[in-house]
Amino acid sequence: MGKWGNQMIRKVYVCLIIFFLFFNLNAFSKDLEPIVSFQGRPAVFEIDTYTGEPYLGYYINDETFTIKSIKRNIDVKVSAKGFNADGVKLIFTENEVLVAWRPKEASTGYKYLYFDRYNKKDLSFIDRKTLNTEKDVLLPINLYKNENNVLVSWVDERNTKMSTTFINFSNDSGKTFNDVDVSVGGDQHLFNSSLLSTSGTNYIFGTGCVRQKEDEKKCGIVVRKSKDLKNWEDGDIIEELTEWTPSVIDSVETSKGALVFWAGFRGLYCSNNYDNATGWHVSPLPKTEDMSISKLSYLKDKNSAIYLAASYKKNLEPDVKDEIFLYKSSDDGLSWSEPLPLRHYPYKKTTATNPDLKLLENGTLVLVWQDHRFIRGNIFMNYSKDGATWLSEDINLSQTPAGSKNDMYPEVKVSKNNIFVIWYQAMDDGLRGERKIFYKEVNL
Secondary structure, three states: OOHHHHHHHHHHHHHHHHHHHHHHHHHHHOOOOOOEEEOOOOOEEEEOOOOOOEEEEEEEEOOEEEEEEOOOOEEEEEEOOOEEEEEEEEEEOOOEEEEEEEEEEOOOOOEOOEEEEEEOOOOOEEEEEEOOOOOEEEEEEEEEEEOOEEEEEEEEOOOOOOOEEEEEEEOOOOOOOOOOOEEOOOOOOEEEEEEEEEOOEEEEEEEEEEEEEOOEEEEEEEEEEEOOOOOEOOOEEEEEOOOOOOOEEEEEEOOOOEEEEEEEOOEEEEEEOOOHHHOOEEEEOOOOOOEEEEEEEEEEOOOOOEEEEEEEEEOOOOOOOOEEEEEEEOOOOOOOOOOEEOOOOOOOOOOEEEEEEEEOOOOOEEEEEEEEEEOEEEEEEEEEOOOOOEOOOOEEOOOOOOOOOEEEEEEEEEEOOEEEEEEEEEOOOOOOOOEEEEEEEEOO
16 A cells, blocks of 8 residues: 555544544533523422432422422422412322422512422322411421321411411321411420421420520520420420520431431530430530531431531631531440541542432442532542441542532432432522532442
């Protein structure tokens, strides 16, 4: 073929190699397509515990919210015209999707709490109830289900002198509710509430105040108890707080009883009343007393061990960034391990925050978080099959060029051994305006 012919073949060959390498690299690094673009409030992301199917509930704008089955790609758009809509929660029965949502009437400022039922098969509408007997529902709203019992709680400002927590509940999977709301807070303030139903006892924990005498009250972490959800005992102060208010309160049932967490500007704490005779016992988690906690996520495994992931940084030191740590308790929260750092990145000049921790059916712990090692946010993941050994390198789920987008606020849900992740992406560095929701299924 001659010298020139051989050179031409080599050039063509090199060009083909470059083309295919370029094509494959771009195919691999191509951005995920968003499943939703919107300008509304943050979405709610839930898994149907009967089918393992992921759902979204979100506001497109102030006049419409949407319930979406992600895998089937079907949705229903609910009109909220004339309202400033906010707050939506989803739970499931065997054949229905149950939705609690709170719109605010634009013309009057009245705030209602609606409860909708939809057929799971095609998301067709069944019926709607107005739960609150007044018109003063504040956010957030909470929605719980235990077998056939459905309970909705909210903070209500019907009493102009104070706001407190109310509930309404159903014993037939949301078909009927009480005619009268139940005041859980009694005649005292009660906010940031967490409801816990254990065998025989219902607890509600929150920040609030308890009147000790006619002219004396104490404020801090409050607990109230009920056997029937209608009649609630007077509140007890678990821990008096005078200088700060927790931003997070949550609770979990252990083999010994109720365990409550609270966290915020002054650390991360837990408390139990396993010994009823001596009251509630409060303890900080190791090395958190001088820390500002931005987010926590916890779970129990099949052996009743409790795992807790938290992002925090040292108080009042603006140059220090949030990091993510894991704690473990093998004795129902009576003692905790030393904090284990989970981010595998040698530099501490950028933030890792918003951890979300879940457990697969096979015992694998899965953690996702928002990571700023590339300045703008990316969504990272790591996992452990034994709760102690983690991958030596974190996994970047965003699949976008490092630092090119503002990916944030990840959530992970699991069903058996399936992993589903969503996160938000802001279109500008001001984090305002249109946002996109990305969705990814992860196989380990």
